[in-house]
Amino acid sequence: MQIQANMKMAEIVHLNYHLLQIISRFGIKLGFGDKTIRQVCQDYNINVDFFLELIRTYHFPNYFPEKHLQQFPAGMIVDYLRKSHQYYMKVKVPEIAFLLNKLVAAQNAVPSESLKLIDRFFDGYKTELEHHILREEEKVYPYVFDIEKAFLSKKPGKEIVEQIRKYSIGQYEIEHENVEDKLLDLKNLLIKYISIPAESDLCQIILFELFRLERDLRDHARLEDKILVPKISGMEKWILDHYKS
Numbered sequence: 167m168q169i170q171a172n173m174k175m176a177e178i179v180h181l182n183y184h185l186l187q188i189i190s191r192f193g194i195k196l197g198f199g200d201k202t203i204r205q206v207c208q209d210y211n212i213n214v215d216f217f218l219e220l221i222r223t224y225h226f227p228n229y230f231p232e233k234h235l236q237q238f239p240a241g242m243i244v245d246y247l248r249k250s251h252q253y254y255m256k257v258k259v260p261e262i263a264f265l266l267n268k269l270v271a272a273q274n275a276v277p278s279e280s281l282k283l284i285d286r287f288f289d290g291y292k293t294e295l296e297h298h299i300l301r302e303e304e305k306v307y308p309y310v311f312d313i314e315k316a317f318l319s320k321k322p323g324k325e326i327v328e329q330i331r332k333y334s335i336g337q338y339e340i341e342h343e344n345v346e347d348k349l350l351d352l353k354n355l356l357i358k359y360i361s362i363p364a365e366s367d368l369c370q371i372i373l374f375e376l377f378r379l380e381r382d383l384r385d386h387a388r389l390e391d392k393i394l395v396p397k398i399s400g401m402e403k404w405i406l407d408h409y410k411s
Contacts, residue, residue, distance in 0.1 A: 169222050171204040171214050178203070182225050184378075191249040192217060216242055224385060235389075236397045240314045243394055244307050250386050251299045258379050259292055265372045272368065280360045287352055291345075298345050306338050310398055317401040320408075327409045335398040339391065346383035349376055 169178065175198045179186050198206045207214040216238050222229050235243075266288055270281050309329070316326040353376050356369055 169203075169218060169225065171207075171218060172202050174200055175203050175206045176200070178221065185221055185224060187253065187382075188221060188224050191246065191253055193249075213238070213242060216246075220246065230388070230392070232392050232396070235393045236400075240310050240394065240397060243389065243397075244310055247386065247389065247394070248303065248307070250382075251303065254379070254383070255296065255299065258375070258382075259295065262372065262375050262379065263288060263292065265368065265375065269368050269372065278360075280355070284352065284355050284360070287355065291348060291352065294348070295345055298343065306335075309333065309335070309338075310394065313398050313401050313405070316405055322405040322409045324409070326405060330402050330406060334402055335395050339395045342387070342391065344384075344387055346380045346387065349380045349383075352376060353380075 169181075175189070175194075178189065192210065192212050194206060194210055194212075201209070203218065204214050206212075207217050219231060219235055219238075223231075223235075266285055270285055273281055312326060312329065313335070316322045353373060356373055356376075360369070
């Protein structure tokens with residue numbers, strides 16, 4: 167099934183309920199009735215082409231139109247990435263932490279060493295993810311906006327050139343860690359090394375949520391690495407080529 171602007175928004179949810187969390191990141195709330203995707207996007211002042219392309223990339227595993235996605239404004243891409251950050255830290259991570267705490271509490275008064283290890287591991291992971299997100303929010307994204315502003319002005323100044331020479335988006339790409347990979351260790355602890363017959367259902371729920379978070383973070387990193395970085399890198403090159411002291 168193709169996902170087009172004249173399709174009803176409700177049909178997307180029925181087609182793939184995982185897309186509901188992507189829809190919500192655009193600020194769209196449930197209750198859209200029989201409105202089409204285009205009508206709902208107009209109601210929320212959302213670029214329908216950008217919305218459609220993101221929905222398609224999350225729904226179709228092999229669909230990822232890099233060149234087309236790079237044509238959208240950097241501000242639009244960053245806005246979506248920021249809303250994803252909010253979702254991770256305000257919804258998904260607290261949800262998993264709650265489930266882990268529930269698992270530990272269910273093991274009578276004395277939780278096993280394995281459970282304590284899992285709990286500590288996730289706390290450490292949460293802190294690392296917070297630092298990762300904070301660095302992007304405070305350093306990388308403001309730099310992206312500065313580069314786009316200078317590029318659109320078509321009159322790059324000395325200040326932005328010095329900024330590029332001091333810290334380019336290429337350095338961010340080198341330093342960029344794939345935080346989703348570290349969830350593998352936590353999943354393996356639950357899959358291979360812990361045995362809690364009485365709470366096996368809860369363990370499976372936690373694993374399911376970890377797999378979902380891992381996949382979401384991988385898609386998030388793909389947007390940063392394949393769309394945002396090449397887009398800004400191209401702008402940097404143009405600025406350096408056209409700067410005249």
